[in-house]
Amino acid sequence: MDYYTTLRGSVEYIEKNLKDQIKLDDLAQKAKLSKYHYHRLFHKIVGESVYRYITKRRMAKAAEDLTQTAQPIIDIALNYQYASQESFSRAFMRIYGLTPGKYRKICGGNTSNKVIDLSSYFNRNKITNMAA
Template sequence: MDHYMRIQAAINYVEQHLTEELPITEIAAQAHFSAFHFQRLFQAICGFGVQEYVRKRRLSEAAILLKKTGMNILDIAITYQYQSQEAFTRAFEKHFGMTPGKFRKSDPPIVYQTKMDFLTFRLKNKGEMKMNKPTIIMLDEMRIMGRSHKTSLHDEKYYEEIPGFYQGFGLNQDFMRIPDKAAPDMSYGISCDFENDGSFSFVVGEAVNSFPEAVPEGFVTMTLPAGKYAEFKVDGPVDQVQNTRRYIYGTWLPSSNYERKEGPDFEVTDVCNSRYPDQMKMSIYIPLKS
């Protein structure tokens, strides 16, 4: 079963349980992905998150009940997992621009969230494999030392925060405190410690030949595992870096014959030959199952 069919299985599960509690771990399990990876794939393909989709579907079904039945608003709210009529009203008004009561009495043109069909995405993406294809390579184990920052997939928060992490690392000259460098002038950015709620750690640092006996306060060490990786080269503005990340998870990985292996993914920036934000020379590495 390919990625799109697996995600569709999760969507089918959501549709069958819209009136019940829907933990992200249970949704992701239907697609046989970790909760974090499922959320990353879904967001990259759709442009919005899983929980947002569930919320839109519930509100859309609630709107249909408001129009087609005489159910009172509190019962509809509870049916779609809102703990009170007030909470439901706030969510409904924020999404549709009017209260449930006003909606019921009028006939406004609104856009309902219908059930998603990921098989349509599969057909669409077959025609969009236009970015640079990766090179499949084997990498040796690498030791990294740097600083770690917590960020999140939600609302693509990490796209806004990661450049700041890099800038802070440079402005504070943290790189000067890293001993025994294995690849001077090459900066590593590593996504790791993935959590079910969509949060993860991003480590900015450099490769070292060995770890120091005493790690400076505020620094972390980690080892990138040896194995098979897909290498995506980027040579352009910072927007191209972000678009490549979206392409990897939204188009290439779901459409390829490869399966992502659990563990960190990372990027390596050629610091000397890069100029932020107009010209970035970087390689992005995604771990693959053998």
């Protein structure tokens, strides 16, 4: 099995569905792996858990929305699967060290958030040498 291709497909799926609910069970099923093996493989290759990766990507896209749109913060929070503006603000603060409102004021017009270059996360040598 080509784990590089499998994980690349998963990351592409995650990127396309950041505004939707993403379950580990669904990702593992799409990859045709057990949930445990999928999570272990993802962590080994990407360097962090599936949920941490999804959270970071959602926050990066939310940060983009904050600086590139006038959309209310609550709408951005709901778009990226947060139950409330408060839970979104706490998560945003943990990653960026600022509230979403302050981030928007400081970084408005600065569009430096880009999609992560997947090649930096995948190392074919690790994948081919890893035991199944």
